[in-house]
Amino acid sequence: MASTLTGSSMQSFFIALAKNEQGWQPSLVADAESRLATELGHDITHRKVVVSRDRRIALFAFTNEPALGLYEEASGKVAVISGYSSRASELLTAEPSRDLQPLLNQLPGRFSGAVFDPAENLVAVANSTVRVDSIFYGRNSDYSIVGTRASTIASFLSGRADLDVQALLSFISTGFFGCNDTAFQGVTCLPAATTWFVSDGAERRIRRPLAQHARDHGYGAAELAETFVTAIGEMSDAGGPIALGLTGGKDSRLIAAAAARAGLTLDCYTQWSGEWCSSDVYVAELVAKELGVPHRLERAASPGGESTSEIDYLNLTAKTLRATDGALWGFDSEDLATSFSGEGRVRGLGGEVLRGGYGEKHKELTR
Secondary structure (H helix, E strand, C coil): CHHHHCCCCCEEEEEEEECCCCCCCHHHHHHHHHHHHHHHCCCCCEEEEEECCCCCEEEEEEECCCCCCCEEEECCEEEEECCCCCCHHHHCCCCCCCCCHHHHCCCCCCCCEEEEECCCCEEEEECCCCCCCCCEEEECCCEEEEECCHHHHHHHHHCCCCECHHHHHHHHHHCCCCCCCCCECCEEECCCCEEEEEECCEEEEEECCHHHHHHHHCCCHHHHHHHHHHHHHHHHHHCCCEEEECCCCHHHHHHHHHHHHCCCCEEEEEEECCCCCCHHHHHHHHHHHHHCCCEEEEECCCHHHCCHHHCCHHHHHHHHHHHCCCCCCCCCCCCCCCCCCCCCEECHHHHHHHHCCHHHHCHHHCC
């Protein structure tokens, strides 16, 4: 759950196939690296670029954190991963000519990742089974590109991130996308359990049916719960209490239960409008009491302190999309910060591990 560790952390990677015969010449690589870094909108502290021997494939990795934790290389291969509870080095045993899903699903967290062999001109990029920390895809006449930020891909391909108004409808009504759409024209999310391959300049995809995938790996409610607790338990590295935004919704309740089971020290708070009849306040207090964790109220304010009639909803929506790009959720209170902070903060975002995949289509697995 990369997006839930800190509000201002960022680790992103992109892999692009050049369709022209000249491929990724040095000047094009430098230009693309600069454009991608600019579009990410963070203070980049570390970056890495790797180009294949035939110069058709280029990998770009960026972070604003103290280390480039999503990137590992050994024995001529490179691995990148989208989440925190697993390490990219655990993917280095994979062969980029094969489906990465079996290996990814042995790792805690169910994240997305890629393995790149630049000497053999091979890369495999796999989206997670639950599409949390998703892989996005776009293409034009010059490039096909996958990566962890939809808006950045859109800007790379067309020079700007044009919004897809029709696709925005589900985002506005529910706060997350329930299909493979994104808010940006020309960019889609790779379907769940899909691997994108490039070999000698040609791209292809394979997808594992989720029901078969679950049967093959023996997934049930207990296995998913264990995975979830293991993933959130990695937040113990924050070195202090974890601030948890607790509401009456099922997602934050799930986060609270998993964090308590993982032994994390929680500091729970609920944003409060001043109405004591708030169901969020009532349910959050019950949950905190049941878990034996402290709970407090924070007075909620409208975005920017404006009255409702003064809010610029178009700019607010654009900011929300940018701040939450790379996930299935969106909240207007998320801050698009540019500097890294090691403070542990989490809300109900990770609860959509279940809603993002198995929870929607295979309810028997999440009873």
